[in-house]
Amino acid sequence: MKTKIWITGIAMATAMAVTAPPVMAEGEVYIPMPVYRVGPYATGGTGYFGGIIDYYTLMNMTEGGVGGMKIIWNECETNYNDQKGVECYHRQKEFQGKPALFFDPLSVGISTSLVAQGRKDKIAIIAVNHGRTEGQRGDVFPYYFMPGINTYDEHSIITAYIGQLEGGMENLAGKKITLLFHGSTYGREAVEFTHMLCEKHNCSSEAIEVPHPGNEQTSQWLKIRRSKPDYVVLRGWGVMNPVAMQTGVRMGFPISNLIGNIWSNDDGDVKPAGSSANGYQAITTHPTGRVASVIDEIVEKLYDQGMGDLEDKSRIGSNYWNLGVMAGVIHLEAVRVAQARFGPDVNSAQVRWGFENLNLDTARLTELGANGLVPEIKTNCMDHVGGHQAKFMRWVYAETKWEVASDWIDGDVELSQAIIDAKAENAVANEGITPRDCNDPAQRDDFEV
């Protein structure tokens, strides 16, 4: 017990000495960057955060930041580990005396762990295209945002696409769909809803878990071979994806019937699988490749000058990196929306209001140079998701690129709303949350909820 005195004492003294904030220059906004560059999920982490950093850097170069305020950030390595992510959040809440504007950890586990804490600190927790689905209800979870699509949209869109492949939703009857999911908070989020979808369309469903990190799936695929599903929906993450494709093909499952979800769709997921991945289809909210002028600008002004965050230039335009750029656009648009109402020096609660009043329509996206990359997103007090639509793409092994396989497909919002409402009400009952009234303009426009 005694050394604790010294260790704690020394640790605290040093920490307090060093963290004494140097006064920061005026005209800066701080955004924390909880990256993960190592571990089995590094493809996701480096791509996504690389895209965000590149977009912020570009904005700092061309527009002097956001609304005239220079953007600064610092990195904290989370390893995609919930506990480390929470530590990073507390560490990054403030940087050089400047409070964080929002927190985007790209992890369902970390973001769900921070739902309550974010609300206490008045810092919005952002989870682009994923997250704790009932967080869509902005009246119950004012500080939680999932711009793009939520998990339920995602899986209803996948079911709709399978319906298209079968030539109509009525043909789904009697079909068998298996969900192969990653053994994490993220993976499990879809299980219940997959069963609900199949109930609605008279198909039978089954959910098989792949334990983290998922580099060994023989037993799961043997099970699939026995139960002979018509389609397997892959809800993978990181190293689990290429392994699923390879193992599936080895076991004789047709790759064209393996449909990837929103986190199983990166170039880095399909390339390691080699020729096995040819014809693999996956959902996406944003196309890959150099599809928008903002990406060309990043390449021209950063990568051609020897800057830019990606170490491997061939990943420019890859799915996760493009998603990162998309997230960057959404982030800064929220800040701009807030700045338009509150002036350039916004705080985190005001940026929260910005995230709640996003209106990224085609006109605005064209202005930002992001049309073709970012889907249309319009959020409000009751809907913290805002997009609810996605496309499909197919991997062409010979050309090492994705081709677009479908038009925009809308999520089954009706079906998902019921379960989202039920879960939100459960949260109200069990988590001591007092929801606000979104129909009351005073409560709706109050940024500090």
Place this chain on the structure above:
Amino acid sequence: MIYRETGTFITSYIEDRKLFPIPFDKWAMALFMLFMVFVIPFIASDYWLAAHLIPILAYGTAALGLNLLTGMTGQLSLGTAGFMCFGAFFTFNIMLRSPEWMNLPLALMLAGTVTGVIGIIFGLPSIRIKGFYLLVSTLAAQYFALWFFRSYPYFLNYATATVTLPDHHFDLFGIGETFDVDMASFEAKYLLSLGIVTALALFAKNLMRSATGRNFMAVRDMDIAASVIGIPVIRTKMLAFFVSCFYCGVGGALFCYAYLQVLGIRTFEMNRSFEILFMVIIGGLGSIAGSFYGTILVYEFPILFSWAGDYIFKGAFDTAVVDNVAKIMYGILIIALLIREPGGLAALWATAKQKLRTWPFPH
């Protein structure tokens, strides 16, 4: 000089058996505790409480539990995270499904007791098998816990994967409302954890000085000899499993309630068991204080490193580089430490204390 015994005369057996026979030790400890209780909550920032002190206390409790089993009684176990999982889930369910009067400390104790009973069940193989074989059989506890809570969503109140632990679970006898204090603030959570950990550590310390503790150690040193001199080996082993799992359960509950504020299965995966085993080995097998030294080292080292990367090098290195270097350094440190001092940090501290006793005139 510092740990001076000169002038301390022990005149009775009771005095001889005191927890802190050296006055300096006693005063230092008292000052330390006063500092932890009355100063830390006021000076420490949320970051220090939430991301350092509270997790160290929670981890420390679990490490202490494992140390009682492995270090004191010699029964190897890899089920620590599983037992933590039981503790955390039972605490949540007791809080959720009990009438108003239930409070968190009581729920922790109840959940700890249930976990202890489960520990006895998983400890049964220890009657017949020892060492590595027991290690493998305790793994079953680890996998069973995860399987169990995954299969029965009732225990997670039918949530998908995680539950946010509500603030009102922290209220104690209505103190929060009466005095208008935020019982779910990090200061309150820290004090709650500190109180529980202090009580448990004190209990463990005293247990080790009692006949039961001596039985534990006799079983560890040689169970056949212990049974020959009349120590009930089976009962002692079962008791060790009970006490150890009680601690692990409380540690797990604190980990979720005080630190993460979320309850989920993934928190208690296999890695966590290993992490705690490392804490115990590095801290010193069989040492109460060592459990906490080990916790501090294992928990703080990677953070310290990434923090250094942040503040000293100002982000000049990629976080991936910093993280990988930290892992390499951590490995080297552990190997060096264990070669130099197989007894772990606790033994290192004992040596230092011996030196301090005679400092500055060692001859």
